[in-house]
Amino acid sequence: MQYTTLGNTGLTVSRICLGCMSYGSPAWRPWVLDEDAARPFFRQALDAGINFFDTADMYSAGASEEVTGRALRDMANRDEIVLATKVYNAMGPGPNMRGLGRKHVIQGCEASLRRLGVETIDLYQIHRFDPAVPIDETLRALDDLVRAGKVRYIGASSGMSWRLAQALSTSERNGWARFVSMQNHYNLVYREEEREMIPQCIDQGIAILPWSPLARGLLAGNRTRDGELLTTRARTDEWGADLYVPEVDFAVVDRAAEVAAERGVPTAQVALAWLFHRPGVTAPIVGATKVEHLDDAIAAERLHLSEEEMARLEEPYLPHAVSGH
DSSP states (O other): OOEEESTTSSOEEESOEEEOTTBSOTTTOTTOBOHHHHHHHHHHHHHTTOOEEEOOTTGGGGHHHHHHHHHHHHHSOGGGOEEEEEEOSOSSSSTTSSSSSHHHHHHHHHHHHHHHTOSOEEEEEESSOOTTSOHHHHHHHHHHHHHTTSEEEEEEESOOHHHHHHHHHHHHHHTOOOEEEEEOBOBTTBOGGGTTHHHHHHHHTOEEOOBSTTTTTGGGTSBOTTOOBOSHHHHHOHHHHHHOOHHHHHHHHHHHHHHHHHHTSOHHHHHHHHHHHSTTBOOOEEOOSSHHHHHHHHHHHHOOOOHHHHHHHHTTOOOOOOOOO
């Protein structure tokens, strides 16, 4: 396993981050693994050298944090791992149980600390930007959490680049903790982040942590061109179906399959390897519900693609409407 720093920080992370949305309660989503089924994936990740784990309060309504926390307490040295979670989405029916107002940010952090069973969250991320709350209110609350020792670093996820610029400027003017990472929607079939967000992150030394690196399984073959849905995730992931444009995206999927066939590896490995080669990318957030999912990610981190292969993979891409925000 290779390691790198999280942007311009001194925090060292593996180049693969295990995404823990898939672990918690199948009552939340039918493709989610319960705790007993999830634990082997934490063991597999740790044995491979992965030290970076990402979850969120909303995943399985908090159960993902509980499962993640227990597994890592049992299997890992807390001082050696990097634990990330997120706040923003609704955690209850009341109006103060969601968003990025000061009350919910601080209460959300305290609740996540309890569920994770830790004293400090290494990377605390806003799950989305909140247009209803002034950015200085959110950033001051996050800075207070850093100063209180409850959070070490703060990050953001999915938004327009001007919102990130606004946040960075606000933090700089006030001497507050600044975002050190951007967890954004980025993969071989959705590259709109290359226009503004990724160049901005590179310029500002912000780590790029792509979510959905295999396009909700599209780049791993969970859907066919004819619309057949081959996995439980594909059949039940309504939001995922809205993110992509099959009549456009399958040209890219087919090209990735061609390159993979020439290499004698699964298409998923080539698609992930492409991400590892892209400028600014620190660590894709990789989900796994089968052993081969992590095996492919680990192999992809070592798979070198030539400039000619990279160009071939990128050639069929057509512009998309912005999605994932």
